[in-house]
Amino acid sequence: MSFWSIYLSASLVILGLMTLLWMVSLVLKNSSIVDIFWGTGFVISAWVYFTLTPDGFPMRKWLMVILVTVWGLRLSLYIFWRNRGKPEDFRYQVWRKDAGSNWWWLSFFRVFLLQGFLMWIISAPLLAGQIGQKPINLTLVDMLGVFIWVIGFYFESAGDFQLARFKANPENKGKVMDRGVWRFTRHPNYFGDSAQWWGFYLIAVASGGWWTIFSPILMTFFLVRVSGVALLEKTLETRPGYKEYIDRTSAFIPWFPRK
Numbered sequence: 001m002s003f004w005s006i007y008l009s010a011s012l013v014i015l016g017l018m019t020l021l022w023m024v025s026l027v028l029k030n031s032s033i034v035d036i037f038w039g040t041g042f043v044i045s046a047w048v049y050f051t052l053t054p055d056g057f058p059m060r061k062w063l064m065v066i067l068v069t070v071w072g073l074r075l076s077l078y079i080f081w082r083n084r085g086k087p088e089d090f091r092y093q094v095w096r097k098d099a100g101s102n103w104w105w106l107s108f109f110r111v112f113l114l115q116g117f118l119m120w121i122i123s124a125p126l127l128a129g130q131i132g133q134k135p136i137n138l139t140l141v142d143m144l145g146v147f148i149w150v151i152g153f154y155f156e157s158a159g160d161f162q163l164a165r166f167k168a169n170p171e172n173k174g175k176v177m178d179r180g181v182w183r184f185t186r187h188p189n190y191f192g193d194s195a196q197w198w199g200f201y202l203i204a205v206a207s208g209g210w211w212t213i214f215s216p217i218l219m220t221f222f223l224v225r226v227s228g229v230a231l232l233e234k235t236l237e238t239r240p241g242y243k244e245y246i247d248r249t250s251a252f253i254p255w256f257p258r259k
Contacts, residue, residue, distance in 0.1 A: 003131055006052045010045050010127070011120045017041060018116035022108045031096070031107050032089035034115055039075030041119045042068055042126065049127040057207070059138055061130045064203055067149055068126055071196050074153075078160050091231075122219055125201045128209025141206040149199030155181055155254065156192025163189075176241045184254035186245065190228040191252050194220040224252055 001009075017037070025031045046068040050061055083089075088096070095110065096103045162180040166172050181188040197216040204212050223229065229252060236242050248258045 001052055003127065006049060006131065007120075007124070007127055009052065010048050010123065013048055014041060014045065014116045014120050015113075017044065018112040019108075022112040025107065025112070026104055030088045031092040031111050032083065034111055035089065036076055036080045036083065038079075038115065038119070039072035041072075041116070042123055043072035043076075045119065045123040046072075046126045046130075049123075049130050053127070053131045055133055056130045057133060057136055060132070060142065060203065060207055063138070063142065063146070064126060064129045064200065067146070067196075067203075068200065071149075071153065074157060075193075082164070118218070118222070122197075122215045125197075125204035125209055125212040125215045128212045129200065129204035129207050132207030132209065134208075135206070139206045142203055145199045145202030145206065147199075148202065149196050152192040152195025152197075152199060154192065155185070155188040155195065159188030159192060174240065176239065176245045178245055178249065181254070183249070183257055185250050185252060187229050187232070187252055188254070190223045191254060194223050194252075 018034075018041075021034055021037055025033050046065045050065045053061065087093070092107075092111065095107075099106045158181050162182065163177055166177045166179070185191050194216070197219045201209075201212060201216045204210075233251075237246075
């Protein structure tokens with residue numbers, strides 16, 4: 001099978017997954033369940049690509065699919081744990097209120113179909129890295145990709161863990177988290193997510209998939225400008241002490257705190 005036939009096959013799988021999630025959300029009256037399955041959707045896509053690329057270099061295929069699975073399942077499990085027992089995310093509550101009785105069908109296009117489309121587009125390196133038959137060895141570019149992925153995984157997972165522990169302490173209520181990896185970047189989880197996708201991309205580059213650079217660029221753009229840093233900081237900028245935190249701490253790429 002060609003790249004495009006496999007890629008289109010994955011789009012149908014993603015469409016089916018998002019349609020199923022949409023129907024579940026109607027029963028639960030909670031559109032934010034889509035966030036839980038963001039990482040899992042990429043895991044499913046990666047395994048679809050793994051299955052449909054029998055001629056790809058096995059070591060690179062296993063490397064790619066294992067890294068994606070670790071990233072995606074950790075992210076989904078964390079979001080599930082974080083959101084359990086909580087109401088629908090405030091973003092979807094606002095959209096639900098604005099749409100009124102039309103939300104049941106608008107949510108399919110505005111939330112589930114849109115996220116499914118982005119998932120499909122961004123997943124391109126996961127296929128490009130697995131379909132290539134050459135080189136028949138792991139290269140320095142592969143190793144660089146793994147190295148960047150490890151850095152990203154550390155910042156994302158450590159950031160989530162440290163923040164959860166910080167919030168669990170009642171004495172920290174109303175305070176700004178500026179410890180651990182949060183000393184070096186105001187958004188270690190978003191930086192880590194972006195870095196891991198640049199790692200996936202480099203593994204794809206090693207197999208000839210240099211042209212899928214739009215994927216990590218898109219992921220980074222959305223994390224910084226759309227659904228990540230920009231959106232979150234609007235809700236935090238009025239918190240006591242956060243302006244001082246902004247003045248001394250890098251917004252995205254980790255760096256030493258400014259005095």
